[in-house]
Amino acid sequence: CSSKYVLSQMHPMWQGPLVVPGGDRQSPIDIAVRKAVFDSELKPLVATYDPQTCQQIWNNGYSFLVEYDDTTDKNTLKGGPLQDKFRLCQFHFHWGESNDWGSEHTVDRRLFPAELHLVHWNSDRYTLFEEAVMEENGLAVIGVFLKVGKRHEGLQKLVDALPAIRHKDSIVEFNRFDPGCLLPANINDYWTYHGSLTTPPLTESVSWIIMKQHIEVSHDQLAVFRSLLFTSAEEVQKSMVNNFRVQQPLRGRTVRSSFT
Ligand SMILES: NS(O)(O)c1ccc(OCc2cn(-c3ccccc3)nn2)cc1
Numbered sequence: 001c002s003s004k005y006v007l008s009q010m011h012p013m014w015q016g017p018l019v020v021p022g023g024d025r026q027s028p029i030d031i032a033v034r035k036a037v038f039d040s041e042l043k044p045l046v047a048t049y050d051p052q053t054c055q056q057i058w059n060n061g062y063s064f065l066v067e068y069d070d071t072t073d074k075n076t077l078k079g080g081p082l083q084d085k086f087r088l089c090q091f092h093f094h095w096g097e098s099n100d101w102g103s104e105h106t107v108d109r110r111l112f113p114a115e116l117h118l119v120h121w122n123s124d125r126y127t128l129f130e131e132a133v134m135e136e137n138g139l140a141v142i143g144v145f146l147k148v149g150k151r152h153e154g155l156q157k158l159v160d161a162l163p164a165i166r167h168k169d170s171i172v173e174f175n176r177f178d179p180g181c182l183l184p185a186n187i188n189d190y191w192t193y194h195g196s197l198t199t200p201p202l203t204e205s206v207s208w209i210i211m212k213q214h215i216e217v218s219h220d221q222l223a224v225f226r227s228l229l230f231t232s233a234e235e236v237q238k239s240m241v242n243n244f245r246v247q248q249p250l251r252g253r254t255v256r257s258s259f260t
């Protein structure tokens with residue numbers, strides 16, 4: 001997906017309280033579990049991914065992205081709160097310098113050490129990611145919390161590729177990775193709300209689908225995330241950690257749950 005040409009211009013340590021004009025649908029948020037409204041109309045999520053369409057993994061100076069060929073409907077997300085069909089273009093993570101924080105969303109104010117985002121765009125209505133990113137119903141992002149525990153076997157192939165993209169704007173070919181292996185066993189228990197990108201351009205174009213069930217990764221696997229750098233080879237080294245945005249005001253939005 002085309003995010004490669006834009007994300008790299010982002011300010012690496014962007015954390016600013018950047019105010020978005022009329023921003024009343026900003027992300028991330030705290031999910032107050034008892035205030036979520038069960039919606040029986042929410043359908044099961046259907047995620048269909050083809051590992052063969054995995055193309056590259058790269059360090060964009062903010063996180064690392066695994067990008068997929070999104071020129072066909074090989075990697076689709078539909079159902080759940082979505083009316084249309086969405087195409088996976090990339091996934092990435094947010095994490096902390098310690099295991100005590102790092103996620104962007106919180107659950108009853110609880111922080112997780114990291115959070116995975118699988119980014120999809122509405123291919124029923126738009127032809128390119130960068131078109132959809134500006135539209136209210138343009139994107140669907142699945143959020144999965146990471147907890148430190150047992151080693152995640154499927155993640156290891158990705159962890160092994162990270163030393164090759166240590167510096168900002170480094171990129172390597174990365175094939176045959178199934179993003180489905182990063183989803184929790186149960187993807188039918190989730191919270192959903194309308195929000196925004198959590199990094200510039202912060203556009204309010206995202207249907208968020210936050211999984212209730214987390215996945216586990218080992219301490220050592222997460223330590224490799226922290227070995228990445230925000231900086232390029234010529235700059236003074238800055239560890240890529242704490243690349244999360246702080247929670248934003250709910251502004252009267254309702255968070256719906258697919259479970260009681
Ligand atoms: N962290 S998150 O999952 O919320 C998340 C997900 C995707 C993001 O893409 C930014 C972006 C914008 N554009 C763009 C391209 C062309 C025109 C306009 C914008 N490309 N990439 C940012 C944050």
Ligand SMILES: [Zn+2]
Nearest residue numbers: 092094117198
């Ligand atoms: Zn993200």
